[in-house]
Amino acid sequence: MRTKIVAGNWKMNKTLSETEVLLTELVSKVPDTKAEVIVAPTFVNLSTTVNHLANSVVQVAAQNMHFATNGAFTGEISAAMLLDIGVKTVIIGHSERRSIFGETDDMLAKKVQTALDNKMRIIFCFGEELAERKHNKHFEVVESQLKNALFSLPVEAWSHIVLAYEPVWAIGTGETASPEQAQEMHAFIRKTIAKAFNQKVAEDVTILYGGSVKPNNAKEIFSKPDVDGGLIGGASLVADDFIAIIKAI
Numbered sequence: 258m259r260t261k262i263v264a265g266n267w268k269m270n271k272t273l274s275e276t277e278v279l280l281t282e283l284v285s286k287v288p289d290t291k292a293e294v295i296v297a298p299t300f301v302n303l304s305t306t307v308n309h310l311a312n313s314v315v316q317v318a319a320q321n322m323h324f325a326t327n328g329a330f331t332g333e334i335s336a337a338m339l340l341d342i343g344v345k346t347v348i349i350g351h352s353e354r355r356s357i358f359g360e361t362d363d364m365l366a367k368k369v370q371t372a373l374d375n376k377m378r379i380i381f382c383f384g385e386e387l388a389e390r391k392h393n394k395h396f397e398v399v400e401s402q403l404k405n406a407l408f409s410l411p412v413e414a415w416s417h418i419v420l421a422y423e424p425v426w427a428i429g430t431g432e433t434a435s436p437e438q439a440q441e442m443h444a445f446i447r448k449t450i451a452k453a454f455n456q457k458v459a460e461d462v463t464i465l466y467g468g469s470v471k472p473n474n475a476k477e478i479f480s481k482p483d484v485d486g487g488l489i490g491g492a493s494l495v496a497d498d499f500i501a502i503i504k505a506i
């Protein structure tokens with residue numbers, strides 16, 4: 258059985274005091290669930306979040322990290338820094354990192370390798386842009402994003418990888434992929450991984466959907482057989498909405 262996951266990507270939101278308020282509410286309301294629940298606050302609030310959640314089932318992830326071990330990389334954060342404060346999961350390849358901060362497949366492949374070298378768990382994000390879908394290039398784009406960052410890895414690496422399919426046109430726009438579109442792409446991803454690796458890797462990998470998941474659409478999206486949970490942006494900033502989405506899984 259694949260692990261189900263609901264992860265909240267808080268992006269550049271919530272000051273320290275706001276983070277504490279949200280965490281307190283989350284901890285008191287988080288339902289009993291077989292799914293893993295993860296939150297990814299901004300770097301400066303990670304340590305506080307780890308401490309706050311020490312006795313909770315809610316886990317913590319970072320939103321990004323650098324691929325180098327250490328050195329002259331002003332403004333960047335290393336794997337060792339994350340591990341040292343108790344963060345073992347990292348989101349890599351979010352579309353905002355790709356489009357706003359210029360992260361390429363090549364850089365992402367290095368980040369993935371660094372995370373694996375440090376035995377971290379990776380939530381690897383990818384997905385097509387609107388123009389690519391309109392031109393019917395979405396399968397091709399997704400396949401190449403996966404291939405460039407992940408397909409040279411050894412089979413064993415896959416136990417550390419969670420995938421998050423996030424069509425860029427659905428992120429923060431209020432427009433979601435329909436449950437059928439999500440299922441179609443997730444099934445394609447599994448088929449592609451089966452071809453590149455094997456059936457077991459494809460069956461075992463958790464594939465999250467991300468892009469305007471809200472309390473009112475989560476259940477339908479999560480009901481699809483190849484959708485194993487969600488990566489939630491906006492709705493994860495409101496405790497009751499995030500809780501409702503966790504309950505939908």
Ligand code: PGA
Pocket residue numbers: 266423427428429430431467468469470488489490491492
């Ligand atoms: P959204 O963001 O839920 O606000 O669309 C999803 C994401 O960027 O992970």
